[in-house]
Amino acid sequence: MKTRLLRKTDLIMIFVIIFAGVAAILVNRYSGDSLIAQITVDGNVIETIDLNSVENTRTVITKTSPKTEITVEKGAIYFCKADCDNQLCVKSGKLTSGGATAVCLPAKVVITVTEAQSVDVVTY
DSSP: OOOOSSOHHHHHHHHHHHHHHHHHHHHHHTSOOEEEEEEEETTEEEEEEEGGGOOSOEEEEOOSSSOEEEEEETTEEEEEEEOSSSOHHHHTOOBOSTTOEEEETTTTEEEEEEEEOOOOOOOO
């Protein structure tokens, strides 16, 4: 007597579980939460930017020594140019998600990106 390893209902359940997992990941990734970038120089906030509402690409030039140039575009922020020797801040690339950080240590410039999440439940 031959037994089957997987039945038709088992395959349907596996498909439903995989589909639900992929759907949950996509909903979480594209939920529309705002990305907020904060530029600080020597611990002082010089600018806070909502990256989702940026219309035109622009450059922020810091008045530090060494000088840094930060490019702000829709959904991303990054160091595009720096006068420091090692260029690690420029090599850090585009910051496009919450929790991302880029630092230019010689200039004491920090870019931090966070997600502004909407409230989904309030309890009393």
